[in-house]
Amino acid sequence: xxxxxxxxxxxxxxxxxxxxxxxxxxxxxxxxxxxxxxxxxxxxxxxxxxxxxxxxxxxxxxxxxxxxxxxxxxxxxxxxxxxxxxxxxxxxxxxxxxxxxxxxxxxxxxxxxxxxxxxxxxxxxxxxxxxxxxxxxxxxxxxxxxxxxxxxxxxxxxxxxxxxxxxxxxxxxxxxxxxxxxxxxx
Amino acid sequence: xxxxxxxxxxxxxxxxxxxxxxxxxxxxxxxxxxxxxxxxxxxxxxxxxxxxxxxxxxxxxxxxxxxxxxxxxxxxxxxxxxxxxxxxxxxxxxxxxxxxxxxxxxxxxxxxxxxxxxxxxxxxxxxxxxxxxxxxxxxxxxxxxxxxxxxxxxxxxxxxxxxxxxxxxxxxxxxxxxxxxxxxxxxxxxxxxxxxxxxxxxxxxxxxxxxxxxxxxxxxxxxxxxxxxxxxxxxxxxxxxxxxxxxxxxxxxxxxxxxxxxxxxxxxxxxxxxxxxxxxxxxxxxxxxxxxxx
Numbered sequence: 001x002x003x004x005x006x007x008x009x010x011x012x013x014x015x016x017x018x019x020x021x022x023x024x025x026x027x028x029x030x031x032x033x034x035x036x037x038x039x040x041x042x043x044x045x046x047x048x049x050x051x052x053x054x055x056x057x058x059x060x061x062x063x064x065x066x067x068x069x070x071x072x073x074x075x076x077x078x079x080x081x082x083x084x085x086x087x088x089x090x091x092x093x094x095x096x097x098x099x100x101x102x103x104x105x106x107x108x109x110x111x112x113x114x115x116x117x118x119x120x121x122x123x124x125x126x127x128x129x130x131x132x133x134x135x136x137x138x139x140x141x142x143x144x145x146x147x148x149x150x151x152x153x154x155x156x157x158x159x160x161x162x163x164x165x166x167x168x169x170x171x172x173x174x175x176x177x178x179x180x181x182x183x184x185x186x
Numbered sequence: 187x188x189x190x191x192x193x194x195x196x197x198x199x200x201x202x203x204x205x206x207x208x209x210x211x212x213x214x215x216x217x218x219x220x221x222x223x224x225x226x227x228x229x230x231x232x233x234x235x236x237x238x239x240x241x242x243x244x245x246x247x248x249x250x251x252x253x254x255x256x257x258x259x260x261x262x263x264x265x266x267x268x269x270x271x272x273x274x275x276x277x278x279x280x281x282x283x284x285x286x287x288x289x290x291x292x293x294x295x296x297x298x299x300x301x302x303x304x305x306x307x308x309x310x311x312x313x314x315x316x317x318x319x320x321x322x323x324x325x326x327x328x329x330x331x332x333x334x335x336x337x338x339x340x341x342x343x344x345x346x347x348x349x350x351x352x353x354x355x356x357x358x359x360x361x362x363x364x365x366x367x368x369x370x371x372x373x374x375x376x377x378x379x380x381x382x383x384x385x386x387x388x389x390x391x392x393x394x395x396x397x398x399x400x401x402x403x404x405x406x407x408x409x410x411x412x413x414x415x416x417x418x419x420x421x422x423x424x425x426x427x428x429x430x431x432x433x434x435x436x437x438x439x440x441x442x443x444x445x446x447x448x449x450x451x452x453x454x455x456x457x458x459x460x461x462x463x464x465x466x467x468x469x470x471x472x473x474x475x476x477x478x479x480x
Contacts, residue, residue, distance in 0.1 A: 001439060028240045029366055042390065043386070043451035055388065073232075073337070073380035074235070074236075074338070075246055075337035075377035076341035077375075079335065080352075087342070094283075097236075097237065100237065106314055109385035109386065110385045113233070114233040114237065115233075117411070118230070118233050118234065121228040121245070125227045127197075127228045128196075128200070129200045129201060130200075146384060148426065148429070149423070152425075156461045156463070157203065158200055159201070160192065160199065160200055164199050166225050166226075166227055167225050171293045172228070174291075174293060175244045175291045175292065178290065179238065179240070179244070179291055182287075
């Protein structure tokens with residue numbers, strides 16, 4: 001277990017998380033209700049209440065390098081059950097944005113999946129499931145991911161071979177283009 | 187006739203084809219007119235909001251703007267993930283500053299004054315339960331059902347504003363009205379593992395496995411769901427789950443619209459039962475035939 005020194009708090013980090021999430025981090029009194037209801041704790045390195053505490057004590061590196069950020073399923077259990085009305089899932093989301101911007105991706109396969117999904121939307125205007133799978137397998141090198149499911153889905157006509165190209169796909173592509181150009185997207 | 191804009195969502199064109207088909211069919215049968223948003227695009231699903239909230243809102247707002255162009259102020263979608271994105275975008279765009287950032291990414295600006303509701307909410311709030319009962323020609327008598335809502339249809343309650351966030355009842359009440367026996371299912375709003383099936387299959391095996399296990403414990407013949415991702419994790423991945431957990435689950439996972447359509451006597455071709463991976467015939471066989479059909 002890593003030891004954290006309270007005197008090394010990065011208060012700018014705390015302020016940034018608060019500004020970007022519009023949540024007051026100090027409202028968390030560590031009751032642990034978020035962790036109690038979180039279905040993902042078994043896969044996390046830090047539980048969600050530990051992430052909240054690490055933010056409170058300004059441990060930027062530990063938070064942004066945490067694998068938990070990438071594994072949160074946004075199921076809203078923590079947010080729904082927080083006695084102090086903190087939108088905890090939103091804070092996890094915001095920290096994930098910051099981790100991404102800082103160049104961290106401690107769950108590489110999750111990042112590749114997310115990127116492949118968005119690339120598919122940028123290109124076709126809609127998510128194209130078969131193309132997304134192929135892109136994911138190519139980028140991750142995990143070529144056997146779900147190959148056992150493909151025949152079942154194909155047989156039932158659930159994985160169209162062609163994307164649904166929409167007329168407005170260039171409008172959608174422009175959303176991504178402008179997003180990448182704009183610096184003030186927070 | 188109740189008229190509302192319709193956002194099918196990308197999976198409705200692929201892995202949840204039968205949800206879209208059966209949704210359209212039951213709405214038609216219940217006099218709810220769905221007007222599909224012309225040239226709708228992807229809402230960004232979870233990937234977009236995990237990258238950036240302005241990007242995520244813009245992808246949803248392109249569709250909300252289309253609804254505004256249609257001269258409508260309400261849209262419905264079968265998919266809880268699309269619903270969350272559409273609702274979150276509209277909610278966040280109440281702030282002029284946020285709305286400005288979103289509109290800077292769009293060709294056609296969006297005011298954000300469109301209310302998004304799930305098809306389940308539309309049916310629960312706009313269709314008289316007595317009308318549904320009066321149209322039932324094949325009551326679901328004899329089948330035991332676990333109603334599984336998934337995590338985000340009702341949460342967080344301040345945003346979703348529909349049904350109860352810990353113990354939702356809309357699907358339960360509907361299934362009871364159709365004559366089914368609804369078993370008490372304690373994991374109604376637990377997460378199935380969401381979109382981690384591809385990058386972290388182990389997570390979905392564990393979480394969806396827990397749901398199937400609980401369903402078996404309470405004696406369910408079948409699950410009904412309202413979420414394409416939940417359905418896919420529980421149904422398409424049930425074989426994977428069995429291999430990973432050394433289990434022998436064989437529980438069909440219906441969309442609630444499929445069973446509703448079945449009870450309303452709609453043509454089976456539009457309900458897409460053959461698209462389910464776990465064979466539903468055993469479960470459907472539990473339904474007692476109406477007296478006149480014998």
